[in-house]
Amino acid sequence: MASKVYQRVLELLEAEGIRHLFGIPDPSFFHMFVTAEERGWQVIAPHHEEAGAFMAEAMWRMTGTPGVIVGNQGPGVANLVPAAINAAKENAPVIFIGGQRAQIAARRVRRGRIQYTPQYRYFEEAMKWVAVIEYPEQTDEIIREAFRQALTGRPGPVYIEIPMNTMQAEQDFPPALPPADYRVLHQPADAGAIAQAAALLRAAQNPILLVGQGAFTARAHDAIAALADNLQCPVIHTYPVSSFPPGAEERTFPCGFSPAGAQAVSGSDLVVAIGTEIGEPVQHGVGGHWEKGDAARKWIYIECDPLAFGVNRHIDVPILADLRDAVPQLTAALADTPRQRSAEVERLIELHRQFRADCEAEAPRGSQPVHPARLMLEATRALPEDAVFVRDGGATSIYTWTYAQVTPRDSIWNQNFGHLGTGLPYAIGAQLAVGNERRVVLVSGDSAFLFHTSELETAVRKNLPVICIVSADYAWGVEVRGYRGMLGEGTPETEAHWGKQLRLDKVAEGYGAHGEFVEREEDIGPAVQRALASGRPAVIQIPVDGTANARDVPGHEEYSTWYNDFWY
Known part of the structure; x- marks a missing residue:
């Protein structure tokens, strides 16, 4: 069926579950915005494209579905660059769509072209993937590749540029495919790695979960909570006041900003790291509070990027998988051996409770x-x-x-x-x-x-x-x-x-x-x-x-x- 490229882009985004579009109206996107609203989308025009990209990023953080931000040719796209760098560092799969003048402008030798620069080059360093839809026939393959790149392995942003002549072009397109028909949606763990991890956990005396923001942006709250419930162990935030697994609030501690967190780390004999880079905020798992007992401490690391293993520290059981698949697998493997909460965990809970009470009492009044x-x-x-x-x-x-x-x-x-x-x-x-x-x-x-x-x-x-x-x-x-x-x-x-x-x-x-x-x-x-x-x-x-x-x-x-x- 024949349709305009901007219509097809919306269809492909809808197939991914997207119904919000951020961006400031401009001739490049007028038709897309109006059509999106007619299809029941929420179109949000911020006052600055950078802010719109942050809004799109927050949508992903809260839903697990990538956010989409558009920037108009020239200044609009330029305003997206800081947010693109931020999204890259935050591992946020934001879909950046840039408008551009008709593609003939890119091929001219002339000087003094208004609002024209080779925009895509500005994004190449930060983005997981960059592409220009030069011909309407490329629309499906480029949009699909954008999602494949953004969501495969460690998430990250992508940039797609659509020149105005392409945006308004018409093409016969087949029905839009569901995501499962063109990209991998699940990456379960190897059964042997899960068995090895379960054996280590059964033998551990003082295990802890080290949980980073990736566990929550993956919307894996309940899966993390189920594992934490089985282990009845401390949950250590890589950053203080991060999201809390439901039901584990009282035994969730920041690594070094609470005596309970510091003691849980230094006294642990096994760490299960999930959704974290094991980076500087936890001294790469080797320094600071981690130094005591490091030689004997075992590490299980659930990570979807194979290049992350063994870089910041040695990992005893690397589990190469999507945490949304691997955490339930590990919980299921431990189902027949649930742990009882130890006296040490109860002591840490009380220590943290007293620390918070002391902080409240010491906060200056009046x-x-x-x-x-x-x-x-x-x-x-x-x-x-x-x-x-x-x-x-x-x-x-x-x-x-x-x-x-x-x-x-x-x-x-x-x-x-x-x-x-x-x-x-x-x-x-x-x-x-x-x-x-x-x-x-x-x-x-x-x-x-x-x-x-x-x-x-x-x-x-x-x-x-x-x-x-x-x-x-x-x-x-x-x-x-x-x-x-x-x-x-x-x-x-x-x-x-x-x-x-x-x-x-x-x-x-x-x-x-x-x-x-x-x-x-x-x-x-x-x-x-x-x-x-x-x-x-x-x-x-x-x-x-x-x-x-x-x-x-x-x-x-x-x-x-x-x-x-x-x-x-």
């Missing part, structure tokens, strides 16, 4: 401005249990590691790259993913929040009731610690370059959102409750002690050990 630790305690204890927890910023994110009173099923933070400004777009993408079933709450520093405040209008326009709790020190937060460490007192630009008159709550109200400005700690919880009750996008601005935000960052020494070549 200071003006509010101490950031107290802000975190008061703000997060008021959140719904099923809230999606989004973080942004440096010092503010680190304060959540110690003081946040949440154990979220879903926590979003671009932990691998540390790209500021992702928080609000992530929150919008996550709210689109969960609809009206759950609330999405962002905790952000003001510097990070200011990157994309215009997207508050997107949230209002799309009726997305995201709650934004903004810790405002009117400076660059944790960076001030670095400035002072190297240079002494900083310049006005590095210390406090916005002054104390910036009212983000008023900015929010100007966009049509709910806004609150809170200066006393006892008013924080009620403000969060009012924001939740408003049913609208909301910004709660809370001025905090800037000196404490820079100087008292909890666990900064532990955080600094992540860098083998840190320079201050």
Whole structure:
């Protein structure tokens, strides 16, 4: 049946379960946007393509289905480049689609071509795969290869460029194939490797699960929870306040930001690593808290990239598989030998509970401005249990590691790259993913929040009731610690370059959102409750002690050990 290429692209995306399209309208994509809406899609036009790409990435994090972002020729595509680099570092299979002038422009020798550059070259280094659809006959094979590349092995972004003459071309296309007809959907583990891993686990005295964000972006929460339930062992987060396996919340600890986590690691005799690179945040599994007992400790590693094994550390049982297949396989192999929770695990649970209680008791009260630790305690204890927890910023994110009173099923933070400004777009993408079933709450520093405040209008326009709790020190937060460490007192630009008159709550109200400005700690919880009750996008601005935000960052020494070549 004859159809336009833009129609066919939508059909192929629909076959992959995609019904959201992010991008700013432009002649390259007018027809695609209108047709998508006619087909029942949600089309979301952000105010900046970079923010739209972050929204698409959050959709993937919350659904396991790749997000799609389009950028118009020239400046629109250029705005996607930072988000593409971020997606690559975050192993996010975002589908970037770039518009381009008619292909004849690429073949001209002439100078001075308006809005023309060889765009695809800018993406080649970051992307898993880059392609240009030069002819309509290539549409199916290139779109399918894009998904094959993005989702095979370790996920990652791809870039597809569609010149305008191709986009409007007409072609006879057969019915769109389902994904199972052209790419591998499952990668189970070798039975021998599963048997070997199960034998090691049965013999272990103090096993632990080391769980990275890949386990949750794969939407494997329940599979991880089932394995954790069988083993009744500690679950160690590669990053603090990551997503929690349901039912294992009380025995899930951060590696080095809790005495329980540090002791669970150093006392373990077997590690099952899932959804993690075993990278710097866990000292490659050999240094820091891992050093004690390393010679005798066994490692099982579930990983879909064969090149990852044996690089950062020795692995005793490499399991080359998709964790969504391998974790249930391992759980099934252990079904006849469930473990009982040991006295040591109970001790660690109590140790972590006491650590959290001590942190809460020691958080300064009554200071003006509010101490950031107290802000975190008061703000997060008021959140719904099923809230999606989004973080942004440096010092503010680190304060959540110690003081946040949440154990979220879903926590979003671009932990691998540390790209500021992702928080609000992530929150919008996550709210689109969960609809009206759950609330999405962002905790952000003001510097990070200011990157994309215009997207508050997107949230209002799309009726997305995201709650934004903004810790405002009117400076660059944790960076001030670095400035002072190297240079002494900083310049006005590095210390406090916005002054104390910036009212983000008023900015929010100007966009049509709910806004609150809170200066006393006892008013924080009620403000969060009012924001939740408003049913609208909301910004709660809370001025905090800037000196404490820079100087008292909890666990900064532990955080600094992540860098083998840190320079201050």
